[in-house]
Amino acid sequence: xxxxxxxxxxxxxxxxxxxxxxxxxxxxxxxxxxxxxxxxxxxxxxxxxxxxxxxxxxxxxxxxxxxxxxxxxxxxxxxxxxxxx
Amino acid sequence: xxxxxxxxxxxxxxxxxxxxxxxxxxxxxxxxxxxxxxxxxxxxxxxxxxxxxxxxxxxxxxxxxxxxxxxxxxxxxxxxxxxxx
Numbered sequence: 001x002x003x004x005x006x007x008x009x010x011x012x013x014x015x016x017x018x019x020x021x022x023x024x025x026x027x028x029x030x031x032x033x034x035x036x037x038x039x040x041x042x043x044x045x046x047x048x049x050x051x052x053x054x055x056x057x058x059x060x061x062x063x064x065x066x067x068x069x070x071x072x073x074x075x076x077x078x079x080x081x082x083x084x085x
Numbered sequence: 086x087x088x089x090x091x092x093x094x095x096x097x098x099x100x101x102x103x104x105x106x107x108x109x110x111x112x113x114x115x116x117x118x119x120x121x122x123x124x125x126x127x128x129x130x131x132x133x134x135x136x137x138x139x140x141x142x143x144x145x146x147x148x149x150x151x152x153x154x155x156x157x158x159x160x161x162x163x164x165x166x167x168x169x170x
Contacts (some may be wrong), residue, residue, distance in 0.1 A: 056160070073145070074133045074145040075140040
């Protein structure tokens with residue numbers, strides 16, 4: 001399946017979330033990652049995000065799609081190479 | 086069609102983008118909107134975003150889907166009512 005992950009995570013925890021997601025998905029922009037994952041990977045990602053965030057303060061949405069969606073980019077196309085912390 | 090719009094727009098311009106998107110889509114989180122749109126609405130959104138952003142500095146990605154995707158929310162489910170500027 002193909003997932004798009006968007007997150008709104010407090011600054012204290014966001015780098016851990018970003019670092020973890022970068023191991024499994026492609027960075028798209030700001031706080032958005034996406035990529036093809038197996039069901040097992042999906043479950044692992046969900047579980048690990050639960051560990052990394054504070055569920056009372058942070059929010060992560062995972063969109064589950066069958067395949068890579070069509071997309072239109074307006075303005076800059078950002079990419080993982082720019083994503084240096 | 087169903088669209089998910091994610092944006093990374095400079096602070097000087099972001100409120101205009103947010104205000105415009107709120108007229109057409111549902112606010113999901115942080116810098117993410119989504120909703121069902123007609124083809125005409127989609128084109129209007131795309132055109133207006135081009136006017137509002139600086140294409141050399143900002144980035145907007147519009148995912149085009151056939152219908153509302155399945156989603157998993159981890160942590161808070163934010164909603165438009167919290168989104169007071």
